[in-house]
Amino acid sequence: MRVRIAGETRTGRAIDLREYDFAVTEIADAIRGEGAASAVSIDCPAPGPAHARVGAIRAGMAWSRRPALAAAARSRGHTAPQADELAEVRDRLDAIDAPTIDLRAARRRVAETGDAAEELREEVATVRGRVRALREAEADAADAEADLADATRRLSEVETERIAAEQTLARAREQARTDRERRRERLRLEDRAENLRRSAREALADEVRSRFEDALAALPDDGALPEPVGAALAVARVADLDAPVAVARVGPFEGVDAISAWLDAPVVRV
Incomplete structure (x- = not known):
């Protein structure tokens, strides 16, 4: 990825921006190409299905495990067995025209x-x-x-x-x-x-649940990692991520390189 900020350009798989006062959501917007008015711009691959769930990891983040696991499974090419029937039902819903008669x-x-x-x-x-x-x-x-x-x-x-x-x-x-x-x-x-949709999410989550549990067990433990953050990091490790993950100052990792290596994904640290 390539990060442009304050007149300089940084490139690499792991970039540390902690000397700047950026919110993790601002960096996540720049990764999605939505930060045109921001002081930072980021050139990188387009975010995939899992980024909506684990693209911005920070303390106090909203967290729902099953949808995040399902998104991770989709990023790895898994398809729910309910996909065809769900598509058919959606097509039938789109075809229904029920105007209100007065x-x-x-x-x-x-x-x-x-x-x-x-x-x-x-x-x-x-x-x-x-x-x-x-x-x-x-x-x-x-x-x-x-x-x-x-x-x-x-x-x-x-x-x-x-x-x-x-x-x-x-x-x-x-x-x-x-x-x-x-x-x-x-x-x-x-x-x-x-x-x-509920059954599909459950089926997709089951596809990567064991890998998620392994990732949770592999997290470095310093006793200061909030549960949602640890779970989000584990999902990010399981997902197939091309675009970088924005990670705030959380967790037991020494630096951005350590986070990137553990996730096996590009990372911007804020």
């Missing part, structure tokens, strides 16, 4: 057109009665007949709108039923995917 607007439209049709039916009945009365009285019914024709026309239009609104509501209800089934299927698939 039935309120469709119901409101049915109610509005229904009320309008009822009012017009009453108006048509009233005007028809007036036309009948005028005809029986042998009076001029032309204006009333024009009113009846207009009301009948408007009633026909509203009835058409009412029928269309009811059909739209029926389709929306059917779509809502379909979407409920899709949502249930999505929840079922999400549960299945989570169970498969």
